[in-house]
Amino acid sequence: xxxxTNLTATEIASAVREGIVSAVDIVDAFLDRIADVDPxxxxxxxxxxxxxxxxxxxxxxxxxxxxxxxxxxGVPIAIKDNxxxxxxxxxxASKLLDGFIPPYDATVITRLQDAGAIIIGKxxxxxxxxxxxxxxxxxxxxxxxxxxxxxxxxxxxxxxAAVAARLVPISLGSDTGGSIRQPAAFCGTIGLKPTYxxxxxxxxxxxxxxxxxxxxxxxxxxxxxxxMEVLSGHDPKDSTSLPIDAPELMKASHGDIKxxxxxxxxxxxxxxxxxxxxxxxxxxxxxLVELGAVxxxxxxxxxxxxxxxxxxxxxxxxxxxxxxxxGVRYGNRASKTLSHEDLAEKTREQGFGAEVKxxxxxxxxxxxxxxxxxFYHKAMxxxxxxxxxxxxxxxxxxxxxxxxxxxxxxxxxxxxxxxxAMKLSDICxxxxxxxxxxxxxxxxxxxxxxxxxxxxLLGPALSEALLLKVSRAYLDATNWIDQEPVL
Amino acid sequence: MALSSDDVRKxxxxxxxxxxxxxxxxxxxxxxDLLAQFERLQAVDTKGVPAMSHAVPVVAFLRxxxxxxxxxxxxxxxxxxxxxxxxxxxxxxxxxxxxA
Numbered sequence: 001x002x003x004x005t006n007l008t009a010t011e012i013a014s015a016v017r018e019g020i021v022s023a024v025d026i027v028d029a030f031l032d033r034i035a036d037v038d039p040x041x042x043x044x045x046x047x048x049x050x051x052x053x054x055x056x057x058x059x060x061x062x063x064x065x066x067x068x069x070x071x072x073x074g075v076p077i078a079i080k081d082n083x084x085x086x087x088x089x090x091x092x093a094s095k096l097l098d099g100f101i102p103p104y105d106a107t108v109i110t111r112l113q114d115a116g117a118i119i120i121g122k123x124x125x126x127x128x129x130x131x132x133x134x135x136x137x138x139x140x141x142x143x144x145x146x147x148x149x150x151x152x153x154x155x156x157x158x159x160x161a162a163v164a165a166r167l168v169p170i171s172l173g174s175d176t177g178g179s180i181r182q183p184a185a186f187c188g189t190i191g192l193k194p195t196y197x198x199x200x201x202x203x204x205x206x207x208x209x210x211x212x213x214x215x216x217x218x219x220x221x222x223x224x225x226x227x228m229e230v231l232s233g234h235d236p237k238d239s240t241s242l243p244i245d246a247p248e249l250m251k252a253s254h255g256d257i258k259x260x261x262x263x264x265x266x267x268x269x270x271x272x273x274x275x276x277x278x279x280x281x282x283x284x285x286x287x288l289v290e291l292g293a294v295x296x297x298x299x300x301x302x303x304x305x306x307x308x309x310x311x312x313x314x315x316x317x318x319x320x321x322x323x324x325x326x327g328v329r330y331g332n333r334a335s336k337t338l339s340h341e342d343l344a345e346k347t348r349e350q351g352f353g354a355e356v357k358x359x360x361x362x363x364x365x366x367x368x369x370x371x372x373x374x375f376y377h378k379a380m381x382x383x384x385x386x387x388x389x390x391x392x393x394x395x396x397x398x399x400x401x402x403x404x405x406x407x408x409x410x411x412x413x414x415x416x417x418x419x420x421a422m423k424l425s426d427i428c429x430x431x432x433x434x435x436x437x438x439x440x441x442x443x444x445x446x447x448x449x450x451x452x453x454x455x456x457l458l459g460p461a462l463s464e465a466l467l468l469k470v471s472r473a474y475l476d477a478t479n480w481i482d483q484e485p486v487l
Numbered sequence: 488m489a490l491s492s493d494d495v496r497k498x499x500x501x502x503x504x505x506x507x508x509x510x511x512x513x514x515x516x517x518x519x520d521l522l523a524q525f526e527r528l529q530a531v532d533t534k535g536v537p538a539m540s541h542a543v544p545v546v547a548f549l550r551x552x553x554x555x556x557x558x559x560x561x562x563x564x565x566x567x568x569x570x571x572x573x574x575x576x577x578x579x580x581x582x583x584x585x586x587a
Contacts, residue, residue: 100566101566103558103562103563103565103566104558195543196541196542196543197543210540210541210542236548236550239545239547239548240541240543240545242543243548302531304527305527305528305531307524308524308525308527308528309528311521311524311525312525312528319502323502323503326503327568328567328568328577328579329563329566329567329577330566330567330568331568332568333568333569337580338580338581339580339581339582340579340580340581340582341503342580343579343580344503345500345503345504345505346505348502348503348504348505349504349505349506349507352504354510354513354514357504357506357510357514358514358517358518358521360502360504361495361498361499361502361504361514361518362518362521362522364498364501364502365490365494365498365518366525368498368501374529375525375528377538378528378529378531378533379525379528380538380539380540381531381533381536381537381538381539382528382531382533382536383538383539384536384537384538384539385531385533385536387539387542419517419520419521420517420520420521420524434542435542436541436542436543437542461542461543
């Protein structure tokens with residue numbers, strides 16, 4: 001067997017289930033690698049070594065007793081720190097929630113643990129998942145494993161970096177406007193944002209409830225399929241959870257792509273997309289054609305309005321969701337306050353960072369009397385038009401291919417005080433959240449500086465199996481995913 | 488349409504967010520950059536287009552009317568930054584105006 005930390009989740013689960021290796025040995029190997037490498041990368045906010053070893057011992061005990069340990073037996077997994085973990089701090093990388101220890105588990109945590117997965121720690125993110133570089137974290141810096149002077153992307157930067165650096169085989173992120181796909185692209189790994197409602201959000205700290213979705217990072221399509229089969233399926237605790245069973249993705253994501261219709265939406269290749277990124281996408285298109293796909297150009301005329309529509313809808317919902325942080329029931333509170341209102345105002349002033357404040361302010365403004373129709377209502381109408389663009393495109397093609405990001409990873413500090421430039425790095429990913437469709441970012445080579453390119457595939461609602469099949473066909477025909485950063 | 492620093496303070500007050508003078512000075516131009524982007528939406532013809540709040544129809548799922556346990560009170564109170572364990576509640580500053 002090759003070195004443990006190079007095994008995929010699928011390989012680990014299989015080896016543990018067959019008794020070839022113990023879950024405790026697996027967890028110890030990954031904990032050792034985290035201790036060696038994470039001081040450089042900074043993917044984790046907390047590593048739960050003791051709890052992980054105990055959970056691994058429990059998996060081994062089940063196997064010894066002849067009890068099925070689950071489909072993810074002994075697989076270490078890292079969790080973005082905006083998902084509630086019972087008894088383990090959940091900070092959202094915010095000073096406001098520093099020290100908050102949830103009394104319950106998110107549904108995704110329960111499902112992972114029931115399947116025998118081992119929660120190994122919580123990863124860094126932009127505060128409350130608002131950002132594109134993980135630099136908005138109040139609690140630490142995460143670096144891109146391919147170049148430690150670059151950002152890992154965001155907001156799920158810690159989870160992407162952890163998988164890219166082989167600190168864990170799989171991790172979970174959340175994606176409200178690209179927060180799984182964009183860091184997956186920057187870190188050269190696979191990141192899937194499932195269809196809206198596919199994965200329960202019970203226990204995910206809410207950012208923008210009509211857009212948020214949980215999804216996985218991994219270095220193989222099999223691992224994405226496996227963890228999605230465990231995570232998906234209706235959850236009565238989430239009213240937006242789709243009333244469907246978990247789809248069979250492992251089997252359905254195999255097969256050739258002969259005759260597959262791929263659409264290139266020209267509007268996604270407009271100004272701002274760097275030439276090397278455009279060329280990388282076209283090379284992927286060529287490879288898919290070689291594999292039997294048929295390519296055509298499609299038009300999605302409302303694409304240029306995605307950014308303004310998104311930056312009204314998401315902050316409006318965020319301003320409402322974040323109203324709960326008033327220093328009363330959990331988290332930090334300001335001292336020496338004179339009234340309940342004063343308590344809320346000062347707690348939030350001291351607890352939130354600049355980007356969270358910007359979004360609360362813009363969202364509150366967009367919802368305020370006199371501006372609601374001009375901004376929020378208008379944005380919700382434009383959202384309908386953006387979704388209709390997808391519906392029309394999918395009448396002609398099976399999947400769409402676009403860049404995941406306009407450029408490869410940028411430098412730490414390069415855009416941190418230019419909020420608009422930062423937001424433009426999500427320009428290709430926002431639409432999938434507005435339309436509720438699934439999207440995946442897959443590695444597509446490296447630029448002159450050795451930084452990974454990511455290519456995005458978008459499909460109609462519930463087309464995860466197809467997206468994984470196309471991803472598998474491409475990744476099997478190239479060797480990008482096998483390359484590891486040197487750390 | 489551009490926000491003045493007074494507008495930003497007013498919105499901050501609506502959002503229960505105290506802002507220092509430095510913050511107002513720093514945030515105002517940044518918020519105006521974003522507002523300028525919003526203006527582009529006015530060019531879109533949305534006459535008769537329905538507003539979308541969710542990408543998929545969200546329906547209320549009804550569950551069986553079975554009582555399940557809630558979190559124990561002590562566990563919930565343990566999260567509070569300031570609580571009165573004897574009375575069993577979260578402590579907040581005075582809510583109503585007047586003498587304490």
